[in-house]
Amino acid sequence: MANRRRLDGDQQEQRRSEAQIVRQLRAGSKEAFTQLYRQHNTTMLRIATGIVGSEAAGEETTHDAWIAVLNNIDRFEGRSGLAHWIYVILTNKARSRVERDGRAVSFEDDGTGEGLAAAFDGRGRWKAMPELWEERTPERIVAGRRLADHVAEAIDALPPAQRMVLILRVQQGLSSSDTAAILETSEANVRVMLHRARLALRQHLERLT
């Protein structure tokens, strides 16, 4: 209950902060734009590249999306969060680009990532019990590199749909319903893809030990 109250408080604080950024953007504040750009540009590049399929096209799409954000900021009504609104603009731009190139866009479950099926016996019990991991921090050095670098590499290696769901749900903290709306898929599909993404990352991390 206390957690729920804190969450609501955080959300209200976030909404107030967003409303302030929107007011400043409408007034033409360079600082507000810089703050927003820093907060979202890297994620937007990853998402756009995941949809359009190349880094160069992903950059162009992200640039187009930023221009659309600035051109349309007066139309932002605050019914969804600002991040949700920006990612809808971005994914629409990316979709248009892919369709212009004559390709299809789909964020339906791509069916990959079943990896753990072989870990169980016929009665659904572990063949080999998972071990307890010691505490892992992003800065810890494993196999000569920071754990954060290993994780970033594993995220980049995920199938595009799983990667996008992970970015939006886990890294951006959007809800399943917001993520489903942005990707134009079902909440059930978002849950399946997020679970598969986590299983794939876990397997990657397990191989490092």
Place this chain on the structure above:
Amino acid sequence: MLTCKEVVERASGLIDGELSGWELWKMRLHLFLCRGCSHFVGQLRQTNQLAADCGARPDEQERSAFDDPGPQHPDFLSRLHTKAADRRPDERKA
């Protein structure tokens, strides 16, 4: 009683707080009794936290690219800055 395989299939639901009632109770009971699944859920929580931390890392390249655009995108950044700074009320209505 859930099997270990069923616990793994529902582990993200547990992490995301999406289980309730009977489903949640069955998960908790299994995790209380099964060390392997308890370790597995702990691993998945750590994995999730690392992925979240990874997204929260300040991207140093992005920051420096904005402060000092360099040769790659000077036109884009200056265009956006100009757009952000020079918008006038009559243009906004258009």
